[in-house]
Structures are given as structure tokens and as C-alpha cells.
Amino acid sequence: MTDEQIPEFAPFWRNVAARRLCFPRCEACGRFHWYPLTRCPHCFAADIEWCAVEPRGTLYSWTVVRHAFAATFVDRLPYVVGLIEFPDAPGIRLVSEVRTASTDALWVSMPVRARFVDGSGAGELHFVPTTPNGRESHEDSDLCDSSIQ
Numbered sequence: 001m002t003d004e005q006i007p008e009f010a011p012f013w014r015n016v017a018a019r020r021l022c023f024p025r026c027e028a029c030g031r032f033h034w035y036p037l038t039r040c041p042h043c044f045a046a047d048i049e050w051c052a053v054e055p056r057g058t059l060y061s062w063t064v065v066r067h068a069f070a071a072t073f074v075d076r077l078p079y080v081v082g083l084i085e086f087p088d089a090p091g092i093r094l095v096s097e098v099r100t101a102s103t104d105a106l107w108v109s110m111p112v113r114a115r116f117v118d119g120s121g122a123g124e125l126h127f128v129p130t131t132p133n134g135r136e137s138h139e140d141s142d143l144c145d146s147s148i149q
């Protein structure tokens, strides 16, 4: 089962399809949490709202995947899976693909931004390196769909 099929993740993927990055936040204590839960893990309140955040963050850590665990990923090897933090959503670390021309070019705290891609019936999301002013770095632009902003 993928997280797209888990009901608690449905709001996340609906927002990705609408090209928004949203995370659950507790209305009682104001803290974000991830993964989605029906109750706040900090104060146990059940009043959870989904808040849009700026789709920019920093790379906390990453790994380079060199083995295809599913046949659909064979053509993408090697690819990078990163842990991404967001200034607008303290406490969130999102696991997502990071597309880069060179896995050697990644660094801790590297600025990244979301790329929303239309999928088959749902949105898809990955991140690309960016500059502090929000422009994509040169070496990565050829791997991205330039028609999507």
C-alpha cells in the first residue's frame, strides 16, 4: 500500500494535485505534525487543520537509491530520496524524491523547492535544488519540466 491509498494522506495528495504543499497542524496547540494523524501527537486534541506552506525547504539528509525495489523505478536509477524541512512548518520532515543532475552536488541544508507534476488522476511531487532567492540551480534545470512553475 502506498501513502496515496491511506485515507489520512488524502488531503495531502489532493493539495499536491492542486499544486499546494499542505501539512496537518493542530488548532489547539498550533504545532505541525507528520505523518497525518487524527489526533495531535503533542497535545492529543482532535482539531486538525491542513495548512498551506511555502513549497520551499532545506535538505536535512538524503540517500542515493541504486537498487530498484519496484520494476517501475529501474529506469530512474540512481535516484535521491531526501528528508526535507520547511521553515513554515517547524517539526515536519518530509520524505520525497530530490531530482538533481549530480548526487555529489547535494549538501546538508541545501535549499530545495517543490515541483508539482500532473500525474494520472493525482498530483506527483518531487523537489529540486534551488538558490536562496528561489531560482533553480543551473545544473538541475535540464532534469525538470520547465513548463511547470
Ligand SMILES: [Zn+2]
Binding pocket: 026, 027, 028, 029, 030, 031, 040, 041, 042, 043, 044, 045
Ligand atoms: Zn496539539
